[in-house]
Amino acid sequence: MMKTKPVATTLLVVMAIIFLISYPQRQDMFWAFIMHVSGAAMIGGLADWYAVTALFTKPLGIPFKTAILPRSKERLIQMGRTMLSEELLRVPQMYYAIKKERVMVRIIEYGMSDVGQGQMRDILYGVGNQVLSHMDIEPMRQEINKAIYKGVTNWKATPLVILFGRCMLERHTASIFWLYFNRTCQRVIASNQVYPYLYRVMLDIMKTYTKDSFFRELAIAFGGDGLSPERLVETVQKKAVQFLKDNESIDSDLGRYVWGQAIRFFNNLETNAEWQAFIEEHKDQWIKMVLEEWEG
Template identity: 30%
Template sequence: MRLVATVLLAAMAALFLLAHAVRGTHPFWGWVLAFAEAAMVGGLADWFAVTALFRRPLGLPIPHTAIIPENKDRIADTMAGFLQDNFLTPEVVARRMRGMNLAAAAGAWLADPTLGRGERLRSGLGELVAQVLESLDPDRLGGQVRGGLVRQFDKLDIAPLLGGALAAAIADRRHMVVVDSLVRWAGLTLEANEDLVRELIHRRANAILRWTGLDERLANSVIDGLYKLLAEVIVEPGHPLRAKIDEGLSSLAWNLAHDAETQAKVARIKRELLANPALAEWWQGVWERLRTGLIARLRDPEGGLNASLRESLGDLGRTLQDDPALQVQINRLARRMAVGLATRHGSQIVRLVSETVKRWDATTVTRRIEGAVGRDLQFIRINGTLVGGLFGLAIHAVEVWL
C-alpha cells in the first residue's frame, strides 16, 4: 500500500507536468492541471503528516516530527492509565462479567465432540503434565516427595491406628482369613524345608539316638506332628490354637491402643524404618517406575488414562451445561476471582505494560505501532491525493465562474 500511494503521487506529478506543457491548447487541460496540482499538494501533505508520526521526513530535524518515538515513554504511561481506568477497575470487570455465562460456554466447549476442542485440551493437558514430569530432576523430585511423605508419616501416631484396625478386624472375624493364610504358609514352608528340619534334629540328638537310629524316627514324629497340628487348625474353627492366636491378637490390639511401652516400641521401629537408607532406595525405585509409567500413559493416545480423562472432560462439560445452579456458582466464583485480580494486581499489570513499552527502542515502537495500524496509514495518503485533486477542481471551477 505504501508503494501504491507513492506511485499515485508520482502519477499526479507526471500528469501535472503534462498538463502544464499543453494547457494552452484546450481549456480541458486547465481542469487537469488544477486537479493534478491540488492532488500533489494533498498527497505530499498527507505523506508528511503520516511520516511525521513515526520518523523525521527525509531525515530533516523538523520540529514536532517523529512524534511516537520521541514521546514513547509518555505514550506508555498514557496507555497504561487508559487500560487501568477503562478495563481493570473492579466495577468494569464485574459489570462485563455479570452478563457472561462462562460455565455454560465452557461446558459446550468441552462437551461438543464435533469440535474436538475437548480432545485438544485433553491432549494438551496430558502432554503438559508429561513434559513437566520429564523436565524435573527425577532424583530431586523423588527425594522431595519422599521427604514430604516421611515428614507426614513421622507426625502420625501409628500405634493407636493399628490397634483400632486390628480390634475392628477381630470383632468382625475378618482376621480369620489372615490366620488361615498364615497357617497354610507355615505348612508350605515346613514342606519346603523338611530336610533342614531333619538335619537340625539329627544335630541336636545325642550319640545314642543317632547310633540306634531313633533320631530319624524322632524327626519323622516331629514333622508329622507339625503337619497334623496345622491341618487340625485349618479344619477346626474352634481349635485351641486358634483361640490362643485370637487371645494374642486381642492383647496386641489393646497394647497398641493403650499401652505406652508398646506404643513407644512401635514409634521407635517406625523411626528406624524411616531413617533406613534401604527404604529411601526402595522408594526412589518405586517413584521412578511410577514417573516413567505415568509419562508413557499420558502420551499414549489410546491409553486408559487418556480415555478416562476424555470421558471425565465430556462429563464435566455436560454437567456444566445441564446444571443451572452449578453455572451460577462457577460464574460467581469466576467473577469474584476476576474482580479480585483486578483489585490486587491491576496496578501491576498496567505497570508491566508501561515498563515493557518504555524498554522498547524507538525503532521497535515505530515498527509495532505502524504495523498495528497497517494499510490505513497508506490509505490516508491515497485519500489525501484524490481528495486534494477534487478540491483543486472545485477551486478551479470557482475561478472559471468568477
Template identity: 30%
Template structure:
C-alpha cells in the first residue's frame, strides 16, 4: 500500500505544481493545453483521494457519507459470517469434501509414516503403567482367565466383564485420566505439519468449488488474501485451543463423552442384540484374529505371580502386545472391507457432528470479528486492498489529465 500511496501523492503534487506554473500561460495554445490537462488531473486526483479516504475515515473532517467501513461495520460482519457459514463452509461443501477423502488411508499413512504407531504404543504403555499400579492382580487375572478363549476353552460372554471394567473405570475416575491422555496425544497430532498440509488441501478444494463460475468470489478471495496455509494454520491453532479447553472436566464435549459412555454401558446391559454384536466383533476381529488373548492372559498371570513388577519384565511383556498392534495395522492395511467399514463409520460420525455443530461456525467467525476495533478493522482492510485502492487515485489523475487535454483541444478548435 505504501508504494502506490506514495506514487499517487507524488503524482497529485506534480500535477498541482504543473497547474500553478502553467496557469499564467493559459492564453497561449501550449499553456492552455497544459493548464487544462494539469487542472483536470489535479481535480481527478483530489476527488479520488477524497473517495478512497472516505471509505476508512473522515477526510477534511467532513461527517456526511464518510468513514463508510466503520459506519457499516455490523453489516460487513454479518455479510462475512453469512458468506463463510452459507457459502464457503456450508454443510454440503464440507460433507462433499469429506466423502472425497480416504479416511482409513490417512490413518494408515499417519500410523506408518508419521510415528503414529509410536504414539499408540506410548498411550498403551502409560495406560498399562497406571493400570498395573491400581488394580488387584487376582481380579484382572480371573477376568482374563474367564474371558479369553485359550487352551481350548469354550467361548464365554465378554460383555459382563466389559461392563464391570467400564464401571470400575468410571467409579475410580480412571476414564477421565484416559481422556486426558488422549487429549494430550491429540494436541501433539494437531501440531503435526502433515495435518496443516492436509487442512491446506481441503481448503483449496473447498475454495475452488466456491469460486467456480463466480468472478465476484474470486475477486473477494484475492482482495481478502485467503491463503490456504494461513487458513490451515489458524484452523490448527483453533483445534489446539479446543483440545486444551477439553482438559477441563466440565467441558461440554467431555460431558458428551461421559454421557455416551454411560449410554453404552446401559445399552450393553439391556439390549441383547447390541450385546451380541459387541461379543461377535471382539471375538472375531480381535481375540480370534490376532490370538491376543494368549499374550494378555499369560503375560498378566506371569506378572502378577510376583510381588513386584520389574520394569524390564513389563517392557518385554509390552513388546508382545505391541507386536500384535503392528500385525493389526498391517492386516488392516490390506483388508479393504474393514477399511471401508471404518471409513463409513468415521464419516457417519463426522457427518452427524457437522449437522449438530455447523451453526457454531458462524458464532466462531462472529466472535473473532467482534474482536476487531474500528481502527483495527480499517488497518486490516487497508493492508489487504489499500494498494489496489491507491491505483484509483493514480488512474484518476492520469485519466483526468488526458480528458482535460482532449476537452481543451475540442474547445480550442471548435
C-alpha cells in the first residue's frame, strides 16, 4: 500500500487540476464532459482516501467514527478468537483441512523417521510385554503347529491373522490393549518430537482458513499470542490428550467405536479377497527374508 500511495495521490491531484481547468468552460459540451468525469474521479478518490485513512488514524483530526482499528482492537481480538473457536477448530473445518493437506503422508513420513521408528519399537515392545501376556495363545499355538506340518509355502496366513485378531479383541484383552494404546497415543501427542509435525499442519490450516479473506487475516493478526500457531498447537495437544484421557475405558464412546470397527474389520477379512492377497503376498516375502537370513 505504501508503494501505491504516491501514485494515488498524484492521480487525485491531477483530477483536481483538470476539474479546476474545465469548470470555467463547462458551458461547452466537451469541457462539461471533462469536468464531470474529473469531478467524479476526484470525489471518488477523496472518499477512498478518507475511508482507508479512517481505518487507522483520524483524517484531518476528525474524531467521529475514525481510527476504527485502534479503537476496536479488543473487539477484533475477541472476534478473532470466536471465529477460531467456532470456525477454524470445528470438526468439519479441521477434517477438510487435514484431508486436503495429506496428513496420512506426513504420518507415514514421521513413522519412517528415526524418532518415529523408535517410538514404533517401543509400542511393539509394550504390546508384547503388557498385552500378549494376558492373551490365551493356545488356539494360535495349535494353528502354528498345523502350519508347520503343512509346510509354510502352502500355508495361508489369513486364518491365523483372523484368529489373532479375534483373540486380541476378546473383551478382557481388548480393554487392556485399548488402555495401553490410548496412553501411548497420549504420550506421543504430548511429546516434543511430534510438535514440529503438528506445527506444520496448523500453519497449513491457518493459510487455508485465511486464504482470500482480508477480515480473517486481520482477526488473526490482532489476535496476539493467543492466536499464534504455537499456542494453537499447544491447545490442540492439550485438548487431544484430555479427550483420550476421558476415553481410556473400553466402554467409553471412543473405545466402543474403535473396538467395533476392529471387530468389523476382522469379520470382513474372511471374505475380502484383496486384503487376503495382500497378507499372503507379504507373508511369502517375510518367510523368504527369514529363510535367507537363516541360511546366511
